[in-house]
Amino acid sequence: MTTEVKPSPRERLLEAAATLTYRDGVGIGVEALCKAAGVSKRSMYQLFESKDELLAASLKERSAAFVASLLPPADDGRSARERILHVFEQVQSQAGAPEFRGCRYLAVQIELKDQTHPASRVAHQIKANLTAFFRSEAEQGGASDPDLLARQLILVFDGASARAGIQADDLTGLIAPTVAALLDAADMR
Amino acid sequence: MTTEVKPSPRERLLEAAATLTYRDGVGIGVEALCKAAGVSKRSMYQLFESKDELLAASLKERSAAFVASLLPPADDGRSARERILHVFEQVQSQAGAPEFRGCRYLAVQIELKDQTHPASRVAHQIKANLTAFFRSEAEQGGASDPDLLARQLILVFDGASARAGIQADDLTGLIAPTVAALLDAADMR
Numbered sequence: 001m002t003t004e005v006k007p008s009p010r011e012r013l014l015e016a017a018a019t020l021t022y023r024d025g026v027g028i029g030v031e032a033l034c035k036a037a038g039v040s041k042r043s044m045y046q047l048f049e050s051k052d053e054l055l056a057a058s059l060k061e062r063s064a065a066f067v068a069s070l071l072p073p074a075d076d077g078r079s080a081r082e083r084i085l086h087v088f089e090q091v092q093s094q095a096g097a098p099e100f101r102g103c104r105y106l107a108v109q110i111e112l113k114d115q116t117h118p119a120s121r122v123a124h125q126i127k128a129n130l131t132a133f134f135r136s137e138a139e140q141g142g143a144s145d146p147d148l149l150a151r152q153l154i155l156v157f158d159g160a161s162a163r164a165g166i167q168a169d170d171l172t173g174l175i176a177p178t179v180a181a182l183l184d185a186a187d188m189r
Numbered sequence: 190m191t192t193e194v195k196p197s198p199r200e201r202l203l204e205a206a207a208t209l210t211y212r213d214g215v216g217i218g219v220e221a222l223c224k225a226a227g228v229s230k231r232s233m234y235q236l237f238e239s240k241d242e243l244l245a246a247s248l249k250e251r252s253a254a255f256v257a258s259l260l261p262p263a264d265d266g267r268s269a270r271e272r273i274l275h276v277f278e279q280v281q282s283q284a285g286a287p288e289f290r291g292c293r294y295l296a297v298q299i300e301l302k303d304q305t306h307p308a309s310r311v312a313h314q315i316k317a318n319l320t321a322f323f324r325s326e327a328e329q330g331g332a333s334d335p336d337l338l339a340r341q342l343i344l345v346f347d348g349a350s351a352r353a354g355i356q357a358d359d360l361t362g363l364i365a366p367t368v369a370a371l372l373d374a375a376d377m378r
Contacts, residue, residue, distance in 0.1 A: 024302065110354065110355060111299070115355060155349055163343070163344055166295070181374035
């Protein structure tokens with residue numbers, strides 16, 4: 001026998017915000033969010049100061065799953081080069097899903113056009129953490145310029161996610177040779 | 190004595206749509222567009238079937254300037270490699286402007302989340318033309334796999350524009366070595 005725990009209004013709002021903004025954009029209204037979550041507007045404003053704060057919280061809440069879906073386990077015995085390639089294999093695999101619309105954190109920043117917005121700040125931090133992972137692996141793998149390589153890898157990450165998200169490219173046969181060329185140019189083991 | 194030609198209502202609407210959607214996003218209302226253009230809603234609907242059509246037309250109207258701002262003149266005597274690098278020098282220079290928000294064509298496609306929207310179709314075509322330029326130069330320069338190199342270059346173009354547009358990177362010292370590494374990996378002269 002399984003015991004189902006019904007998600008709380010807060011959890012339902014976070015889920016609705018994550019799902020609807022990813023599908024429809026940050027312009028989604030409070031009405032639609034509350035309706036999808038089955039929560040009254042009054043309750044929403046008791047839980048979150050504003051729609052902006054709900055959006056920021058929903059991005060933050062997804063960050064653990066985002067990281068887990070991309071990064072290899074710590075100390076998995078593979079080389080730094082293989083650990084970096086792992087992230088891009090995950091991107092390519094995620095991009096194959098029909099509901100894929102690109103990186104949600106990049107999309108939010110592009111859509112909001114305001115890098116001081118609470119949701120933009122959350123998105124910025126999450127991507128900065130991914131860049132830091134690349135930098136740390138680049139250093140581990142003896143890259144000639146770990147800072148440059150990390151910037152190149154996050155650029156490829158965003159470019160690939162964006163192009164797959166708008167269905168301009170399916171990434172097949174593209175992302176692995178691109179990353180390999182940059183790793184080779186950096187003399188990365 | 191100079192003769193000033195006052196822009197027509199159609200031109201003013203195209204300009205307002207281009208400027209306001211780039212700054213504020215595609216969610217900008219018809220009211221705001223008409224107000225900025227100094228045109229009545231009635232006139233707008235006489236000139237354009239819908240806001241969607243106005244948006245598509247404004248993107249199309251900007252495409253000549255977009256191409257001119259990026260591409261080298263035809264047969265300028267430079268090598269294919271230099272002609273490709275020219276495009277990325279332009280991107281870096283444009284990204285330095287305070288009003289830069291990334292590639293307007295990528296942003297529209299990400300914001301609309303509907304690749305069948307008339308404006309998405311226009312944006313897709315304009316970027317496909319840029320990819321075709323890369324492919325043609327790649328072939329000219331003897332790239333080992335011109336299709337792959339063209340896909341890599343447009344990925345870097347979108348990634349660089351996006352990251353500069355959200356102010357995550359200023360591209361300094363990044364874009365030239367990235368493109369050079371890909372050109373080298375393709376044995377591009």
